[in-house]
Amino acid sequence: MIEPGSIQVGVAYEWNDSTQIITVTSNQQSVELCYRVLSGLLTQSLQNRSLADYDDSGNPTIQLTPAPNVQKEELFDFGGVQKYGVISRGVSFGNRQSLFVNSSLNLQMDGKLDENLNISAVITDQNVPYQPEGNTQQIRDFDNVFIKLYNDKFDVTVGDIVIQQPDDGYFLKYYKNVQGLQASYKGSTGEWTHESRVSGALSKGKFNSALLTPVDGLSGPYKLRGPNGERFIIVMANSEKVFIDGKLMERGFDRDYVIDYNLGEITFNNHIVITQFTIIRVDFEYAEQFYSRSNISAYQAVSNEKVKLYTNYYREQDNPNATLGFNVDENDLSQLRAIGDSVDQAFITGFDSVQFSENRVLYIKKDTIDQDGVTQTIFEHSTDEGETHFSPTFSDVGFGNGDYVLSQTTANGRVYEWVSPQGGVSQGNYEPGAFIPLPNSRQMFTIGGEVSLSDHETLKTEIAFSNTDQNRYSNLQDNDNISKGYFTSLSTQGRQSFLSGYQWVGSASMEYDEQDFTFIDRYRPILFDRDWNYTPGSETSDDLMVFLKGGLKKNEANRLEFSVNRRKRSGFIDGWQQAADFNQEVGDFKLVSSHFLLQNEQLDQSTSWLRSKSDLSYRKWSWAPGYVFEADENEISRQDSVVSTLMNFNAHEFYVSSTDTAKATYRFGYQLRQDRLPVEGEMRDYLFSRNFRASYQRNGEHGSIGADFNYRRVEDDLELHLGQSEVINGRINWIQSFLKRNIRSNFSFSTGNSRELRRAFIYLPVSTGEGTHTWRDSNGDGVQDLNEFFEAINPDERSYVKIFTPTDDYITSFQTFYLHTIDLKAPSQWRNSGGIMKQAAKLSANINLNVNFKTTSANYSDRLNPFGLDLENPDMISAKDSKRYTLFYNRNGRGFAGDFTRQTSDTKQLLVQGFETREKDEWLFNTKVDLSAEYTLRITSTVGRTLNQSDFLDSRNFEIMSNSYRPQLIWQPTNVLRLIGSYERKVKMNEFSESSNESATSQVYMTELTWNQAGKGSLRGIFSVVKIDFTGDPSSYLGYLLLDALQPGTNQTWQINWQQRLSKGMQVSLLYNGRKSENVEAIHTGSVQVTAFF
DSSP states (O other), X not given: OBOTTOOBOSSOEEEETTTTEEEEOSOOSOOOOBOOBOOGGGGSOOOSOOGGGSOTTSOTTOOOOOOOOOOOOOSOOOTTEEXXXXXXXXXXXXXXXXXXXXXXXXXXXXXXXETTEEEEEEEEOOOSOOOOOBOSSSOOOTTOOEEEEEXXXXXXXXXXXXXXXXXXXXXXXXXXXXXXXXXXXXEEETTEEEEEEEEEEEESOEEEEEEEOOOTTBOOOEEOOOTTOOSSOOBOTTOOXXXXXXXXXXXXXXXXXXXXXTTXXXXXXXXXXXXXXXXXXXXXXXXXXXXXXXXXXXXXXXXOSSEEEEEEEEEEEEEEEEESSOOXXXXXXXXXXXXXXXXXXXXXXXXXXEOOOTTSOOEEEEXXXXXXXXXXXXXXXXXXXXXXXXXXXXXXXXXXXXXEEEEOOOBSSOEEEEOOOBTTBOOBSEEESEEOOOOOEEEEEEEEEEEEOSSSEEEEEEEEEEXXXXXXXXXXXXXXXXXXXXXXXXXXXXXXXXXXXOEEEEEEEEEEEOTTOOOSXXXXXXXXXXXXXXXXXXXXXXXXXXXXXXXXXXXXXXXXXXXXXXXXXXXXXXXXXXXXXXXXXXXXXXXXXXEEEEEEEXXXXXEEEEEEEEEEEEOSSSEEEEEEXXXXXXXXXXXXXXXXXXXXXXXXXXXXXXOTTOSSEEEEEEEEEEEEEEETTEEEEEEEEEEEXXXXXXXXXXXXXXXXXXXXXXEESSOOSOOOEEEEEXXXXXXXXXXXXXXXXXXXXXXXXXXXXXXXXXXXXXXXXXXXXEEOOTTSSSOOBGGGEEEOOSGGGOOEEEEEEEEEEEEEEEEEEEEEEEEEEOOGGGGGSOHHHHHHTTEEEEEEEEEEEEEOOOOHHHHHOOSXXXXXXXXXXXXXXXXXXXXXXXXXXXSEEEEEEEEEEEEEEEETTEEEEEEEEEEEEXXXXXXXXXXXXXXXXXXXXXXXXXXXXXXXXXXXXXXXXXXXXXXXXSSSEEEEEEEEEEEEEEOSSXXXXXXXXXXXXXXXXXXXXXXXXXXXXXXXXXXXXXXXOTTSHHHHHHTTTOOSEEEEEEEEEEXXXXXXXXXXXXXXXXXXXXXXXXXXXXXXXXXXXX
């Protein structure tokens, strides 16, 4: 069923909603149809609850009171503007924390201010940017804030905006995420229409185009870097374009790739086969915060039916006097002025003294004598408050170029240690200081026009002026900043040819770029320079290109096009390209082919490149057999001797695929490929590979299944001791229901080559209550150590967050992911039976299995088996293994109900200092008995085991055996009032080793009162008395866990949460927490917050 209103065709059409048939009323040969399909569940009966779920003890004569029409409460009325959001202001305080103010504003608006003015806005004052996960095709950037006023002729937007080039123009391309103002206006004067657009903003990022180095068989992750070698960058959400062999990929876990924007890592899905010959190019913006950067753009165009004229201007410029995150002293400034445009020499070493802080890793300066007897001034890590401290930045300069190494410590941050040079040769790879990007400025101004010479021919021309200053600190080498580029083209299309149904297509164009001409963002095809066997570098040269193209076209399946290109880039390129595309359908045969030839002279070498690919299939039946031949022969020669190649192979593939009439979509292909390398001046066979690829997708009434499988076997023909390599990756997703949906299954399995990143972590302070961890100075030295940070239980202790800091150390591995959920319930007709069958009808179950692990073992059993993972196996470098099995009786029903659960959770994490593992196994039993309409008895009991092991933190080595029992009586006389009383006994013992004697036995007496009156307010109070018999060190990490952040002896805890409606659209909230232990002062924390609803 097609969703009404979702059809997008682009031509005139008629739609019959009852028959679901679309009729194109124009004479187009082919059209692209876009629409959304509604789920078949729309035609099925659905309900939130069914009478079949309840037993026959219910009273069907009860008259239900109709629910009142609840109107949305709001403080302000904006008339016809739709709005949603809140504004809140509050304070938090306590006797062990400083008072601080918290605020929040979130407002979304959309609608009409008057008949000719609209508004759309998203406003928030939250200052923590939120990066969405890059695992879906469509993403929403929650950090965008903007206000937009618009009508049919103009729009003005202020805030977080995206500026990009207009559709007109050849040279000027840009796409920028910025903060500022953008305005546009469209109007007309007589037969002329005009459009204006202007923007001014501060940049949020910089553009980069990165060529990644592929690893044979590796899906990822692949690390993105900045253009100046920045190792750790944050990619701006939704700014990336990923190309594989020149083809644009789609983001999404069910598409081609996923991306971690915060780490700058891209991982390809298993149906994408990566080999050592794959070309991976990524265009993206990344958050660059070295200088304040401004962006200005302007566009003006006038047009009528025949002519269009336009101008376009763009400038992005760093402010060298507004550095962000670093300071430049006079010595650094003199050096940066002297290097001119030599961006690789921008290394600064300035650092000032700082005050001592327990939250930072600090250093002192000292003189020492190295092993060669030379006096050196070095930095040394220090925790002595009486010293003069510094906070230098250390940069990785490569082994042998620095005098510092990364030290293995448990300090809360990275510690660098000086190592003495030997014989004048440095023995480290870090150096105090930092490479910084130089402040630059890039401008482009274009003037262009387009003239329709006839209904079929169009003439275009454009001139561009570029102005690029690579170092705004320096006036040196500025004579090459300004340059020009020219482009003109003549194209024809739609003119009828001598062949029935075919039209002429063709174009002739010329481009000339002066020697120092530069562009903003890439404006040519992604593989343009590679197809000329040219890798752009820092050298400059004038560039002349001529492009000729012509052919006949009926549609995409029937066309013939031929092109000839000439390019001369002084000193680097002097060559010709010829290309032909021939697609034809003859009866049931279909041919798709493309061919390419390059002859190029470059300095002292010449290049010949032949590419050819032909795909012939026979499409008479519901399945189509086919054959693909592909040749890619690139040879770079010097004096009739082949010296290198970009790519050289022949491949034969035989396949079978589905056609449009098949119920399922599938393709099975087997490919033989021979790669060659130059050896002693001639091409020799290098690698021979066998590749089998299979894909299958079918959607049915009761479920769907999709699968991809790739097998690649590589043999070394040159006996380079590469051995035989096998690569296996694949995935299967199967969703199915059985027995009238009484059994529902969701199964997913994937495997492939991957790699795991070694991680380090630090703890950073935040406002109390907003963190996740607490610091307890166990040894009393006033210095933060990783052993002393605990996961906070009490809200007043949540003062630190755990931040993982990435490294550049990857370990190649095999990754397997397994997810399986099963829901089972008894057939509904059993409820109408008697005896055992009626009771069995109340049974249901849920199974949830989620396993994701990485191993370095090449054994297929270790790679593919998701069950029985051995975390102690050194080949297992990362694992997340979660399993949950639950059996329900009378789930959500009245009377007697219960459930029994077994859940396990095992994790293994690879850190810089080693591994950290945790194994957790729990058995849970819950029962509920409705004693009457007002009283309910609940009993909960658990038995569990938690094993934690760490290679570098001794305090994290423990094995806790635990059990608990908790009866709970609930009295609810009305819908407004509820009272709960409970008793809980918990026993925890550490059995990690024979010498372990830590234990805690807790008895918890708790009462809870809840009052809730709709439309007025609510009150919830909890008071507990906790008696703990403890053996061990209460200040240790293990003591913190066993005591649940309390103290041995008798403890009291209390909590009050009150919410009250003040007026229409406003409410006040009060939260108060407290606790008291023996011989310890009571701890009080509270907060008050007022909230207004829009």
